[in-house]
Structure formats: structure tokens, C-alpha cells
Amino acid sequence: MNASDEPIIEPKRRIQFAFTDEQEQFRSAIRRFLNDKSPTTEVRRLMATAEGYDPAVWRQLSEDLALPGIHIPEQYGGAGFGMVELCIVTEEFGRALLCAPYFSTAVLAANAILNSCTEAQKAALLPDIAMGTRRAALAITEPDGNWDPAGIEVVATRDADGYLLDGVKSYVVDGHTADLLIVAARTPETISLEGLALFTLDAHASGVERRLLEAMDPTRKIARIEFRRAHAKLLGNLDGGAKPIVRTLDQAAIALANEMVGGAQALFDAAVNYAQLRVQFGRTIGSFQAIKHRLADMLLDVELAKSAAYYAAQAAAADDPEWPALASLAKAAASETYLQTAIQCIQIHGGIGFTWDNDTHLWFKRAKSSEVFLGQPVYHRELLMQRWGV
Amino acid sequence: MSKVNEADIRAEVREWIAANWNPDMSLVEWRGKLADSGWGMPQWPQQWYGRGLPLALARAVEEELSNVGAVSVAKSGVRLLAAATLLEHGSDLQKKKFLRRILTGEDTWCQFFSEPGSGSDLAGATTRADLNGDYWIINGQKVWTTSAHHADHGLLLARTDWDAPKHEGMTFFVIDVKQPGVDVQPLKQMNGHASFNQVFFTDAKVPAENRVGDVGEGWKVAMTTLAHERRGADGLPPPSKRGTRVGRIHAEERAETEKANQPYKWYPQRAGRVDLVIDRAKETGANRDTNVRQEIARLMIMAKSAEWTARRARAAQQQGRPQGPEGSLGKLAASNVARAAARVHTLITGTEAMLTGGASPRDGIIAEILVSVPAVSIAGGTDEIQRNIIAERVLELPKEPRFDTGPFRNVRKN
Ligand SMILES: Cc1cc2nc3c(=O)[nH]c(=O)nc-3n(C[C@H](O)[C@H](O)[C@H](O)COP(=O)(O)OP(=O)(O)OC[C@H]3O[C@@H](n4cnc5c(N)ncnc54)[C@H](O)[C@@H]3O)c2cc1C
Numbered sequence: 001m002n003a004s005d006e007p008i009i010e011p012k013r014r015i016q017f018a019f020t021d022e023q024e025q026f027r028s029a030i031r032r033f034l035n036d037k038s039p040t041t042e043v044r045r046l047m048a049t050a051e052g053y054d055p056a057v058w059r060q061l062s063e064d065l066a067l068p069g070i071h072i073p074e075q076y077g078g079a080g081f082g083m084v085e086l087c088i089v090t091e092e093f094g095r096a097l098l099c100a101p102y103f104s105t106a107v108l109a110a111n112a113i114l115n116s117c118t119e120a121q122k123a124a125l126l127p128d129i130a131m132g133t134r135r136a137a138l139a140i141t142e143p144d145g146n147w148d149p150a151g152i153e154v155v156a157t158r159d160a161d162g163y164l165l166d167g168v169k170s171y172v173v174d175g176h177t178a179d180l181l182i183v184a185a186r187t188p189e190t191i192s193l194e195g196l197a198l199f200t201l202d203a204h205a206s207g208v209e210r211r212l213l214e215a216m217d218p219t220r221k222i223a224r225i226e227f228r229r230a231h232a233k234l235l236g237n238l239d240g241g242a243k244p245i246v247r248t249l250d251q252a253a254i255a256l257a258n259e260m261v262g263g264a265q266a267l268f269d270a271a272v273n274y275a276q277l278r279v280q281f282g283r284t285i286g287s288f289q290a291i292k293h294r295l296a297d298m299l300l301d302v303e304l305a306k307s308a309a310y311y312a313a314q315a316a317a318a319d320d321p322e323w324p325a326l327a328s329l330a331k332a333a334a335s336e337t338y339l340q341t342a343i344q345c346i347q348i349h350g351g352i353g354f355t356w357d358n359d360t361h362l363w364f365k366r367a368k369s370s371e372v373f374l375g376q377p378v379y380h381r382e383l384l385m386q387r388w389g390v
Numbered sequence: 391m392s393k394v395n396e397a398d399i400r401a402e403v404r405e406w407i408a409a410n411w412n413p414d415m416s417l418v419e420w421r422g423k424l425a426d427s428g429w430g431m432p433q434w435p436q437q438w439y440g441r442g443l444p445l446a447l448a449r450a451v452e453e454e455l456s457n458v459g460a461v462s463v464a465k466s467g468v469r470l471l472a473a474a475t476l477l478e479h480g481s482d483l484q485k486k487k488f489l490r491r492i493l494t495g496e497d498t499w500c501q502f503f504s505e506p507g508s509g510s511d512l513a514g515a516t517t518r519a520d521l522n523g524d525y526w527i528i529n530g531q532k533v534w535t536t537s538a539h540h541a542d543h544g545l546l547l548a549r550t551d552w553d554a555p556k557h558e559g560m561t562f563f564v565i566d567v568k569q570p571g572v573d574v575q576p577l578k579q580m581n582g583h584a585s586f587n588q589v590f591f592t593d594a595k596v597p598a599e600n601r602v603g604d605v606g607e608g609w610k611v612a613m614t615t616l617a618h619e620r621r622g623a624d625g626l627p628p629p630s631k632r633g634t635r636v637g638r639i640h641a642e643e644r645a646e647t648e649k650a651n652q653p654y655k656w657y658p659q660r661a662g663r664v665d666l667v668i669d670r671a672k673e674t675g676a677n678r679d680t681n682v683r684q685e686i687a688r689l690m691i692m693a694k695s696a697e698w699t700a701r702r703a704r705a706a707q708q709q710g711r712p713q714g715p716e717g718s719l720g721k722l723a724a725s726n727v728a729r730a731a732a733r734v735h736t737l738i739t740g741t742e743a744m745l746t747g748g749a750s751p752r753d754g755i756i757a758e759i760l761v762s763v764p765a766v767s768i769a770g771g772t773d774e775i776q777r778n779i780i781a782e783r784v785l786e787l788p789k790e791p792r793f794d795t796g797p798f799r800n801v802r803k804n
């Protein structure tokens with residue numbers, strides 16, 4: 001390598017700046033599926049239900065497209081692809097605003113298992129997840145909404161045949177419908193990043209009380225879960241500490257960034273489309289420079305955020321040592337772009353954009369909620385600085 | 391009355407109040423007395439429920455009434471815009487028929503101007519009115535109509551000549567809302583409230599005598615309505631300060647205000663609730679975060695400067711001086727403040743911004759701010775239109791070339 005601005009530490013694999021033909025075909029297949037299964041009429045129907053997803057569609061995306069296990073190695077029943085393919089899925093799901101327990105099961109829970117478990121545990125837990133027959137949720141954040149694992153307070157106390165969990169988790173995506181829960185907790189009398197580990201238990205176990213929360217974004221359900229002497233098993237061992245948790249959150253931040261740029265693209269497309277249709281003062285509003293310039297700026301924002309999200313996914317797939325920093329970079333960039341694009345999309349639609357019947361608000365609410373989910377932009381910008389050693 | 395003097399007027403109205411005010415009367419009966427005596431709207435002409443007094447003296451009368459806790463004539467909603475429009479352009483018959491019932495509060499009014507196809511471009515209205523014998527037949531659709539669901543009458547702007555240029559082919563009417571040809575449907579907004587309606591007209595009827603102004607003069611008449619609207623902001627009644635007063639009349643008035651305000655509970659939230667920011671920062675502990683402190687300070691600087699700009703504009707107006715550019719900036723400033731406030735509320739609220747309804751902080755107010763703020767830069771003229779006004783009217787920059795001249799029939803529409 002001769003260019004002086006290339007990273008000093010060579011990643012295992014080179015970063016690809018273009019998707020391969022196979023990846024593009026994969027994307028098209030997902031998009032076709034979503035055009036068919038997740039029109040906004042379906043999004044609206046499902047967001048009004050407590051479960052928040054359609055089991056038939058979940059079965060199809062599991063059986064026909066093998067999506068929940070797309071990134072799970074073949075020996076555990078998955079398709080054996082990686083972070084880039086996982087992010088293609090979340091980008092397309094974000095674009096279509098699919099209501100399904102995918103982020104919870106595939107992105108959060110499956111990665112948590114991959115990052116923490118023993119071989120035997122992976123072999124026991126992952127095949128059902130890959131097949132879509134078991135939906136799982138990951139509980140990390142607590143009612144204070146802190147995304148830094150150092151703040152975790154749920155305690156896991158040693159018991160004859162495992163651990164007992166006590167405490168409260170919140171903002172657990174799909175926590176109210178999951179079959180399996182994975183919980184980040186600490187052993188007694190530990191602080192900060194010491195003594196942290198992941199535990200698992202059946203969502204219907206005794207001592208587990210789950211409550212659906214009223215969510216800003218009704219297309220992504222979140223729950224509060226209270227544990228009272230709930231029996232759980234340790235995933236992996238206690239030496240792992242916070243590492244698997246942090247790694248899982250970083251992977252999730254990248255997947256979310258990709259989901260967000262998918263949503264931003266949908267909003268941008270809707271705005272351009274409307275600007276070409278809507279007539280005021282005898283001309284399309286897209287002929288006004290005020291609107292043209294705004295759309296040009298929106299495109300710039302969306303493409304920049306996409307580049308960051310794609311690069312972060314590639315870096316994680318290549319195991320570039322810088323990837324955790326890039327996870328924060330991509331999350332912060334996508335958060336701001338998604339919300340700005342949503343605000344501008346409403347503005348370009350004028351009054352109609354503020355109505356319930358217009359679809360823009362569905363993405364606006366996803367954008368608002370995703371902005372703070374897994375940590376706000378300020379939090380991730382600070383993490384980026386720390387991880388860059390600034 | 392050539393020379394009127396404030397002390398005399400105050401004495402006269404006090405005497406009248408002493409003889410007539412009784413909180414156990416019905417609201418309509420009392421307001422009828424106010425209207426007939428001319429004390430309800432002293433600035434109106436003498437022959438139409440007023441006393442022809444200058445505005446300053448009308449304020450003195452208002453003060454005397456409020457000093458004894460007497461209720462005033464009905465002023466909320468579109469009714470005063472209707473009254474002002476009728477006083478300027480209405481026939482005597484129309485004034486006789488409508489003005490008194492406006493003041494007593496017996497009739498509620500709404501305004502049928504905006505259409506799905508014409509928002510920023512209000513003069514592009516395509517709701518049509520066709521004369522058939524003694525009636526105008528109305529067909530078309532209006533939207534964003536506040537209060538249409540309980541209004542008795544509506545101010546209607548409709549097209550009567552499709553061959554005239556767009557501003558010259560419209561006529562202004564008063565339409566009876568409670569008739570079979572008028573279908574009012576609530577319009578749900580992204581924040582879940584339904585403060586407005588969409589209204590469909592299918593062969594609705596307007597008697598010829600309810601035409602306001604000449605045929606083809608509708609735009610001019612509508613400009614009067616809009617000028618009064620701009621002066622009075624949202625036209626919402628102020629929160630009643632008489633919450634503790636007893637008597638039948640006060641109870642009736644409170645019920646009226648409550649009913650009128652119900653769909654607009656979210657209005658304060660759309661402006662961003664800058665007033666809550668510092669308290670929220672303290673109650674969440676976010677005030678210890680230097681990032682948050684900077685953002686709050688930035689917001690407060692913007693909000694305070696915007697407020698003082700509005701004050702400068704008002705002060706100039708009160709002193710009768712021509713307004714400087716500060717008078718045209720308020721709407722745009724309010725949009726910027728509201729958006730910045732939503733940002734800061736999110737920053738302070740953090741992950742809790744994922745919640746809504748009762749789960750959201752301050753009993754849902756915070757979530758409501760986040761989903762209501764986008765209205766500010768659209769309602770009452772979009773930010774883009776405000777910028778055009780500032781650039782073309784204040785700065786006198788060259789106007790955009792027009793694409794909507796000539797017969798309206800040929801102008802491009804949605
Ligand atoms: C909460 C709310 C309350 C409302 N209340 C009322 C009410 O009480 N009464 C009432 O009559 N109406 C009301 N409205 C309607 C409001 O006045 C219109 O929505 C607004 O004027 C914009 O019109 P439109 O929706 O047709 O958008 P359009 O005019 O179609 O605008 C679409 C986009 O094009 C832009 N655009 C249009 N023309 C130009 C131009 N010349 N140059 C550059 N950009 C341009 C706009 O800025 C906007 O971004 C309300 C709207 C909202 C959201």
C-alpha cells in the first residue's frame with residue numbers, strides 16, 4: 001500500500017466501495033418481497049396492533065429468504081454471510097418500514113449470542129433463531145435510558161443451577177413478544193464495566209413481568225421488563241465482561257445506521273416525487289429554486305450518511321480495528337440526516353405532510369425514535385472522539 | 391359626538407353596567423344587551439351595534455367591563471373576522487341578519503378558503519359557484535377548516551368566472567354550513583389530534599342575497615378577512631381569567647371557551663415550549679452537561695431575540711411609525727425557534743424521546759412537542775412563502791416570473 005492516507009493497520013479484508021452483483025441481487029429480492037408484503041397500508045395495520053408484526057410475513061422472510069440467519073455461520077443453521085449483508089437487509093427494512101421483530105432477533109440477540117456464547121450454547125440457541133422459529137430480544141438499557149453498559153444495575157446472583165436476575169430493563173425492542181430474552185446484568189458488588197455478563201432465560205419464566213410501552217414510533221414496539229428472582233443462565237463465561245455487550249451494541253449501531261439511511265432514502269424519494277407533482281402558482285413546486293436547492297441539499301445529506309453507514313458495515317465485516325469508532329460515526333451521521341430529511345420531507349409536502357393520512361409521519365416518527373435509540377448523536381460523537389484517542 | 395373624552399365615556403359605561411349587569415342572566419341575554427347598547431363593540435359604527443368610538447376608548451370600555459367581572463360579547467374563532475368582513479363589504483340585509491347573532495355567540499363561524507389544490511396559492515381556488523335562479527350552487531372541496539364541525543355559517547371563496555385571470559374570477563359568499571350539500575369530515579393530524587376539517591360541497595346552496603361584495607370581487611373581500619386574521623394571530627380565545635367567578639353567566643362562558651379550545655390543546659406545543667426547556671434540564675440533571683448547556687443557551691438567545699424583535703415591531707406600530715423589516719420576520723423566527731426547541735428537548739430527554747402519550751415526560755407534553763413542531767413552518771404561510779415576502783416586499787428584489795396569468799381556465803393546476 002503506498003497512499004499515505006490509507007489506514008496504518010491493514011484490515012483482514014479490503015473495504016469494498018461498491019456492492020457486488022450478488023449483493024445487489026440480494027437487495028432486489030428483498031425489495032420485491034417488501035413491495036409485496038409491506039406496503040404502508042400493512043405498516044399502518046400492524047402498527048396499531050400490540051404484537052406489531054405479521055407472523056405469516058415473518059415466516060416467509062425466514063423460510064423463503066432466510067433473513068434472520070443471514071449473518072449466522074452455516075454450522076449454526078445460518079446463511080453464513082456477514083455484516084454487509086445484514087446491513088443490506090436492515091437498509092431495505094428501514095426503507096419499507098417493515099414491522100417485524102428483525103432488529104431485535106437478528107441484529108441484537110443473534111449477535112449477542114455470537115459474541116458471548118460457548119460453542120455448545122451457540123449450537124443450542126442459534127439454529128431456531130436462524131430459522132425464525134424463535135424470536136429473541138436483548139435487554140441492556142434500563143429505565144434511565146443510558147446506553148453505556150457501565151450504568152447497568154440489574155443484578156445476577158449465583159444460584160444452585162444458574163443465576164437469579166433482579167432489576168428493571170426498559171426500551172427492550174420487541175421485548176413483549178419475544179420467546180427468548182437475553183439480559184445484560186452484573187454480578188453483585190461490581191461497578192462500571194466490571195462484573196458484566198449476558199444471561200438468557202425464557203421470556204415466560206416466572207419472575208419476569210413484561211409491559212408494552214407507548215412508543216413514539218408505533219412501528220417498532222418497545223417494552224419494559226421487570227425481573228424478580230428470575231432464573232437465568234450465563235452466556236459464555238464471566239471473563240468476557242463488558243466486551244460482548246459493547247461489541248453487540250456497536251454492531252447494532254451500524255445496522256441501525258443502515259436502517260436509517262434506508263428510511264431517509266424513502267423520505268427523499270417521496271419529497272422529490274411530490275415536488276414534481278404538486279402545482280402552485282401555475283407551476284410545479286419543484287420548479288421553485290427554494291425547493292430545488294433544498295432537495296439538492298437533502299440528496300447531499302442522504303448520500304453522505306449512506307457512505308458512512310456502508311463504510312462502517314464494510315469495516316466491521318473486514319474486522320478493521322477502527323470499526324467500533326466507525327459504528328459511532330455512522331450512527332451519529334445517520335441520526336441527524338434521517339431526522340432532517342423527515343423534517344424537510346414534511347415541509348415540502350406542506351399541510352398535507354402534517355396529516356395522519358399522509359405517510360410521511362410514519363418515517364418521521366421512526367427517525368425521531370432512532371435518533372435516540374442506542375444513544376443520541378452527542379453520545380456517539382463523544383464515543384468517536386474517545387475511540388479515536390482524541 | 392364630536393369630542394369624546396375618556397372620563398365621560400368611563401362614567402357613562404359604568405352607569406350602564408350598574409343598571410344592567412347581573413351574573414345570573416343567561417349568556418345570550420346579557421350579550422344581547424351589550425350588543426344593542428353598543429358597549430359590546432364600541433369601535434363599531436353606531437348603526438351597527440357600536441358607538442363609533444376610537445380604539446383607545448373602546449379599550450377603556452373593555453376595562454370598565456372587566457373591572458366588575460362582566461363578560462364581553464363573543465369574540466372567539468372566526469366570528470370577528472366574519473364581522474369585520476361584513477362591516478366592510480356586506481349589505482345592510484347581511485349585517486342585520488348576522489352581526490347581532492355573532493356578538494351574542496349564538497352563531498359560530500368558519501372560513502372556507504384553503505383547498506387541497508391551493509394552499510400557498512390561495513387565489514388558485516377551484517371550488518365553483520354557479521348561479522341558478524335565486525341560488526348559487528356550490529361544488530368543490532375546502533380543507534383545514536377550523537370549527538367547521540360546529541359552525542353555523544362559513545365565509546366562502548369560490549370561483550365564478552373561469553375565463554378571468556385568477557384573482558378576478560372569484561366571488562365571496564356566506565354559506566349555511568348545516569345543509570345537506572355540505573359534508574364536514576375531521577382531518578386527523580400526525581400528532582393524533584383533529585383540529586381541522588375537510589369539507590366537501592356537493593350542490594350546496596347559497597341564496598343570492600348571501601353574496602358578499604360584487605361578482606368577481608371575491609379576492610378583494612377575502613383580503614379584508616385575511617388582514618384581520620393576521621392582526622389577531624390564531625383567533626383563539628385567551629384562557630379565561632374568570633375561572634373562579636360564580637354565576638350562571640360565568641359557567642356558560644367557561645363551557646363555551648372549553649368547547650372552543652378542545653381541539654387546539656396542542657397549539658402551545660407546536661411553538662416548541664421554550665418555557666419548559668430550563669426546568670426540564672434541571673429536573674433531568676441534563677443541566678450539568680456542557681453540551682446541553684451550550685444548546686440551551688443558543689436556543690434562549692434565539693428565542694429572546696425573536697421575542698424582542700416582535701416587541702420592536704409592535705412598539706413601532708403603537709407609535710404610528712412605519713414598521714421596519716422587523717415586522718415581517720416574526721413568522722420565520724418562530725419556525726426557527728420551534729425547531730431548535732424540539733432539538734433541545736430531544737437532547738435533554740434522551741432515550742425517553744422514544745416514548746409517547748402518558749409514558750412520555752410531563753404527561754406526554756414532550757412527545758407532543760416533537761410531533762407538533764413541524765406545523766409551525768407550514769400553517770399560516772410556509773417558511774418559503776415568508777422568505778418570498780421578505781425578499782420581494784421588504785427587500786424589493788425582482789419578483790419571480792409568473793406562470794399563472796391569463797384566463798384561469800388555462801392556468802396549470804393540480
Ligand atoms: C397545523 C395547520 C393548521 C392550519 N390552519 C389553517 C387554517 O386555520 N386555515 C387555513 O385556511 N389554512 C390552514 N392551514 C393550511 C396552511 O395555510 C397551508 O397548509 C399552507 O399555506 C401551505 O399550503 P399547502 O399545504 O397547500 O402547501 P403548498 O402550497 O402546496 O406547498 C408545498 C411546498 O411548496 C412550497 N412552495 C409553495 N409555493 C412556493 C413558492 N412560490 N416558492 C417556494 N416554495 C413554494 C411550500 O413552501 C411547501 O414547502 C393549516 C395548516 C396546518 C399544517
